[in-house]
Amino acid sequence: MLLCLARNPGMVLREVALKVGITERATQKIIKDLVDSQVLERYRVGRCNSYRINLDLPLRHPLEQQHTVGQLLSMMLSAEEMGRARSRGKAKT
Template sequence: MPEWTFLTNHAHVLLCIARDPGVRFRDLAGQVGITERAAQRIVADLARAGYLTTTRDGRRNRYKLDPSLPLRHPLEQQHLIGELLDILRDPPTTS
């Protein structure tokens, strides 16, 4: 894992959920490189701020993102979460 990255763990969690709305905390934590508890805290942060909603699907959670909300930092507030996710959602294809 690199010493630092350009995106925060919150952005990484959003991206993982955008790619797989039914992702489990264990898998989310593994992909982002954080603990399951940290993944739970980040999902709770994002839900409190309105960036996602959680629904139960049997024994699992499913997440729905709101792409119409702005990024939070003043330098990026003119852009929407959906714009960021559109750029990063799909892994690059190799030809």
């Protein structure tokens, strides 16, 4: 889910659910958990939600807390995609 939103922060939840292969309801619950834990920040663009990933936040599992969300995503995103995700993370609205 984070990969989808890192690549396209304006992706609607229905599209995320289809890409990930889970229900839209399950997607909503996961997104809510990520927003509540401050991994994601939700903001409005017109009538739609868009998402910003907190790349500097440590991972939640005690065995992985020395690593950040950004380090995890950097293993799966291209350098260009990571650069875009980083620039969106710094531009607060």
